[in-house]
Amino acid sequence: MTQIRIVVADDHPVVRDGVVGVLRAQGFEVVGQAGDGAQALALVEELEPDVLVLDLRMPGTGGVEVIERLRALESRTGVLVLTTFDTDSDVVAAIEAGATGYLLKDAPTPDLVEAVRATAAGETVLSPAVATRLASRLRSPGPTAQLSPREREVLTLVARGTTNRAIAASLFVSEATVKTHLGHIFDKLGVTDRAAAVARAYDRGILG
Amino acid sequence: MTQIRIVVADDHPVVRDGVVGVLRAQGFEVVGQAGDGAQALALVEELEPDVLVLDLRMPGTGGVEVIERLRALESRTGVLVLTTFDTDSDVVAAIEAGATGYLLKDAPTPDLVEAVRATAAGETVLSPAVATRLASRLRSPGPTAQLSPREREVLTLVARGTTNRAIAASLFVSEATVKTHLGHIFDKLGVTDRAAAVARAYDRGILG
DNA sequence: CGTCGCATCAACCGATCGACTGATGCCCAC
DNA sequence: GTGGGCATCAGTCGATCGGTTGATGCGACG
Numbered sequence: 001m002t003q004i005r006i007v008v009a010d011d012h013p014v015v016r017d018g019v020v021g022v023l024r025a026q027g028f029e030v031v032g033q034a035g036d037g038a039q040a041l042a043l044v045e046e047l048e049p050d051v052l053v054l055d056l057r058m059p060g061t062g063g064v065e066v067i068e069r070l071r072a073l074e075s076r077t078g079v080l081v082l083t084t085f086d087t088d089s090d091v092v093a094a095i096e097a098g099a100t101g102y103l104l105k106d107a108p109t110p111d112l113v114e115a116v117r118a119t120a121a122g123e124t125v126l127s128p129a130v131a132t133r134l135a136s137r138l139r140s141p142g143p144t145a146q147l148s149p150r151e152r153e154v155l156t157l158v159a160r161g162t163t164n165r166a167i168a169a170s171l172f173v174s175e176a177t178v179k180t181h182l183g184h185i186f187d188k189l190g191v192t193d194r195a196a197a198v199a200r201a202y203d204r205g206i207l208g
Numbered sequence: 209m210t211q212i213r214i215v216v217a218d219d220h221p222v223v224r225d226g227v228v229g230v231l232r233a234q235g236f237e238v239v240g241q242a243g244d245g246a247q248a249l250a251l252v253e254e255l256e257p258d259v260l261v262l263d264l265r266m267p268g269t270g271g272v273e274v275i276e277r278l279r280a281l282e283s284r285t286g287v288l289v290l291t292t293f294d295t296d297s298d299v300v301a302a303i304e305a306g307a308t309g310y311l312l313k314d315a316p317t318p319d320l321v322e323a324v325r326a327t328a329a330g331e332t333v334l335s336p337a338v339a340t341r342l343a344s345r346l347r348s349p350g351p352t353a354q355l356s357p358r359e360r361e362v363l364t365l366v367a368r369g370t371t372n373r374a375i376a377a378s379l380f381v382s383e384a385t386v387k388t389h390l391g392h393i394f395d396k397l398g399v400t401d402r403a404a405a406v407a408r409a410y411d412r413g414i415l416g
Numbered sequence: 417c418g419t420c421g422c423a424t425c426a427a428c429c430g431a432t433c434g435a436c437t438g439a440t441g442c443c444c445a446c
Numbered sequence: 447g448t449g450g451g452c453a454t455c456a457g458t459c460g461a462t463c464g465g466t467t468g469a470t471g472c473g474a475c476g
Contacts, residue, residue, distance in 0.1 A: 018226020
């Protein structure tokens, strides 16, 4: 079979070297490395590799944006997300954007190798932890809801200790509006007060 | 000069391989690898390397505990913390426990190499981001204060949306006591309400 | 032995919050 | 063109919160 060609994108040099080393040792052909999203995009467009191993958290152009743009370009490169975090927002955003696979960095090396192979073949691979998270997301449609931009804006201010009145002033709306937003936020997050809402938001990666 | 002997401890196989690869390529002698704190301790005791490259966040025995035990054993091995996170609590705990150096994983490879060399020589090396954090900590003694165990307990319940009265019942104290604790928490975190306190606690790694 | 941090409690008060009900305008998708 | 999500607003009400001041007992540290 033809050798699988790979581009690795991660802003951590150490991690990048590690992934590259592991993949090369397994006989894959690593044709390019990127330290941020923009480089990754350019490399993939130029080299058209079979697989892009991608970290989500990168300075500048983030991983999710990279995936979206690749999909927009109808790239045939499979995207294997390899990241440290498994917060709801990250996972869901990546999968929705069109990631082919999602692996956590604490995955054993053989799993990584197998995931790359599967990604090249167009198969979807998910870390057990990620799969569990997605499954639980499907099970409970209630707390699944995403916050609207305005709601996130309100919640961000709440997390800073801003009072409803001050939030209203800050956003140029009435206090009643702020309260309504907060009520919706509480519903969506399944909590009953602002302190808990902030905590849930952090847990889910909405804030932080 | 004699070759520098190193043990690498990280629960992420990919990262571990990366660090090991980089260090070996630079001519260091990696004499052992560990995937958790207990293994790391055992290896350091047995092999007495010059440097232990240590991830803080590991399952079971965490990095900070490893450092503390090594210091208790009067080990002469230098500890270079190499981790993804730079939250206040992590950094401070590691330094206080006796870490020789503290580097973030997004450090360039040459910096890592140099840091290992410095650590072996007993010098303290800090990531710029970490150094900044420490400096700002010294500058502002106010928000430096750590929360007492009881205060953390209260704050944890607050983050769950628990009401003061319910917290009081849960901890078998009066509501007045809870309020007093909360007042101290607000002072220490430099905030004025519970929502902001929760947010700050997450930012500092106290919660989460 | 004095001091300091921690944990505990009291009582008061004004400000704020969150629940509830009900309503309007907008824009997009089906 | 009808429904649905989003953003906007109103008004009321009881519950709660947060700030304040003051006080006690305890252990640690010097």
